[in-house]
Amino acid sequence: MTAVATEEIPLVDLKAQYATIRDEVRAAIDDVLESMQLTIGPNVKAFDHEFASYIGTKHSIGVGSGTDALQLAIRACGVSSGDEVITVSHTFFATVEAILYANARPILVEVDEKTMLIDPAAVAAAITPRTKAIIPVHLYGRTVDLKPLKQLAQDRNITIIEDAAQAHGALLDDGKKAGTGGRVNCFSFYCSKNLGAYGEAGSITTNDDRLAEELRALREHGQSTRYYHPVIGYNARLDEIQAAILRIKLRKLEEWNARRRVLARMYDERLAGSGVTVPEIPSDIRRHVFYTYTIRVGGGRRDDLRKYLGERGIGTQIHYPVPIHLQQSAEFLGYRKGDMPVTERVASEVLSLPMFAELTDGQLERVADSVRSFMKGN
Ligand SMILES: Cc1ncc(COP(=O)(O)O)c(C=O)c1O
Numbered sequence: 001m002t003a004v005a006t007e008e009i010p011l012v013d014l015k016a017q018y019a020t021i022r023d024e025v026r027a028a029i030d031d032v033l034e035s036m037q038l039t040i041g042p043n044v045k046a047f048d049h050e051f052a053s054y055i056g057t058k059h060s061i062g063v064g065s066g067t068d069a070l071q072l073a074i075r076a077c078g079v080s081s082g083d084e085v086i087t088v089s090h091t092f093f094a095t096v097e098a099i100l101y102a103n104a105r106p107i108l109v110e111v112d113e114k115t116m117l118i119d120p121a122a123v124a125a126a127i128t129p130r131t132k133a134i135i136p137v138h139l140y141g142r143t144v145d146l147k148p149l150k151q152l153a154q155d156r157n158i159t160i161i162e163d164a165a166q167a168h169g170a171l172l173d174d175g176k177k178a179g180t181g182g183r184v185n186c187f188s189f190y191c192s193k194n195l196g197a198y199g200e201a202g203s204i205t206t207n208d209d210r211l212a213e214e215l216r217a218l219r220e221h222g223q224s225t226r227y228y229h230p231v232i233g234y235n236a237r238l239d240e241i242q243a244a245i246l247r248i249k250l251r252k253l254e255e256w257n258a259r260r261r262v263l264a265r266m267y268d269e270r271l272a273g274s275g276v277t278v279p280e281i282p283s284d285i286r287r288h289v290f291y292t293y294t295i296r297v298g299g300g301r302r303d304d305l306r307k308y309l310g311e312r313g314i315g316t317q318i319h320y321p322v323p324i325h326l327q328q329s330a331e332f333l334g335y336r337k338g339d340m341p342v343t344e345r346v347a348s349e350v351l352s353l354p355m356f357a358e359l360t361d362g363q364l365e366r367v368a369d370s371v372r373s374f375m376k377g378n
Contacts, residue, residue: 006312007363009315033241044062057179062219064200064201064239066165066187067094068236069203071101073184078132082105083105084107090323108333111343127156131156132159140291141194143173143287146174165188168289170286171285199241201239201242220237257289260289279293293355312370
């Protein structure tokens with residue numbers, strides 16, 4: 001097939017977003033450089049305050065990445081060698097890496113077929129006396145219903161840690177924001193996220209004063225005051241330049257998320273009846289923030305559709321092609337192909353289409369038309 005020459009539509013267009021905030025960002029970076037306060041300075045303090053207030057928790061502890069956030073959160077919750085932590089196999093690898101950093105055992109469970117999120121029945125079946133924590137992952141910007149998980153966790157001394165890396169501004173089933181539901185909750189500000197830094201960054205949110213203090217120490221080599229280290233920590237600091245950029249972007253997040261939701265509705269309408277399965281949208285208060293717009297394509301046609309769109313300059317991604325239980329590095333956990341049929345089917349069918357606040361109606365029409373035309377057999 002010869003490529004059709006048209007404007008490229010990337011999966012995420014970071015340049016288009018930067019164009020809308022360039023002057024502010026440059027001025028903020030300049031201010032940091034003039035001050036030469038490069039780490040844990042006024043911007044980190046202000047961002048921690050502003051992000052906590054946006055999410056609705058007492059504390060936000062800015063760290064170096066979402067992976068740092070998970071690693072520190074798991075450690076601060078007392079998870080250690082021999083403990084079990086339940087999470088999904090259908091997630092980004094870091095969720096499980098962070099469990100392994102604590103020398104704990106990840107217990108990977110199925111997702112629900114419709115939501116593609118953690119299946120509470122599978123969690124219930126996986127609980128043992130060694131279960132120390134459950135990590136629900138709000139994948140694609142859609143929140144997990146935490147109610148059944150909280151019921152399972154209470155009375156058993158099991159901690160819930162939200163992986164909200166893909167859910168900035170999404171709402172939980174109680175109407176509060178993702179990042180308020182667990183004892184500690186983790187965000188990534190990886191560049192492509194709804195709230196993304198221009199490098200690496202993350203945050204942990206919590207209402208627990210003691211844990212917040214511990215996490216602030218852990219992010220800086222476990223020090224209480226400078227050069228006094230009551231515990232062994234990490235270098236997991238958020239830097240001032242990233243914090244300054246995140247402060248600017250946080251002010252736009254609601255507007256950007258609103259546009260993502262409009263785009264998702266447009267995709268839903270234009271793809272209805274095309275033969276692909278559009279994402280299920282919660283009918284209750286839970287607000288989906290569409291970090292990705294991820295469709296399912298059955299009948300073994302997903303990869304051909306991806307190729308077809310690629311030939312037309314349309315960027316797509318598979319989130320995620322190999323479930324964690326089938327990753328080469330996770331072989332030692334002892335899972336086999338066929339252990340999680342729903343997860344494995346989902347991994348073979350998902351395809352994320354271009355989704356970012358600056359995507360134009362016209363670009364979206366072109367993506368949707370191309371999907372329809374492929375599905376019709378053109
Ligand atoms: C679900 C999930 N968990 C954890 C992470 C890790 O975040 P980071 O890449 O900032 O370390 C990411 C993002 O990349 C993610 O999407």
